[in-house]
Amino acid sequence: MDRSTQLKAMASAPRMQILKLLADPETRFSGQWSADPAAFGVCMTLIAQALGIAQPTASRHLDLLKQAGFITVRRHQKWSYCQRNEVVIADFLDWLGREMRVEAHEDS
Template identity: 50%
Template sequence: MGMPNREDQVKALANETRIEVLRLLDDPATHFSKQESADPVEIGVCVQLLAEHFGVSQPTMSRHIELLKRAGFIVAKRQQKWTYCSRDDAALADYTRWLISSLNIKTF
């Protein structure tokens, strides 16, 4: 994979729902322990369960997932008719380092 598109990453994080998706995917075992179709930690969380959690349609959640995927913040895997998502912590850490560096933020 080449350099991440920083504009895609900024756009992906410009929405509270997408930020909350990333928070939930940090601990899928806690938030999605009732998922029966696949292990939420091993395989990821089903997009349909995320849609239900937020009370939105599956196409609406798919759009959020697509933006997060394009930013590189999540990995989506197709298994039969379902799509499962997991968080890419390395990509999130890279983005954080870039943001701190590009804005010249002093860390303590």
């Protein structure tokens, strides 16, 4: 996994907000009628609306999150649906935790 892409993806308030929104799709996107937001993902259009940003801007944020592996995107008819990739997110957080630990021998 390209950690620099993952760090770049996390270094943005809108991208962090997208990940937070997608953590609870049943509550945050309960009005999505085209597919079950928990089972299938959340429509990109609804994500843009939730953030109050233009759809092209949301698409750029979502593309970087996809490149980082933090979300998966699947097409259905004319819409694209996004879901968090919990395995990749957990792996990144574990890696970041290990990287941030100060080892005793490094203090000397």
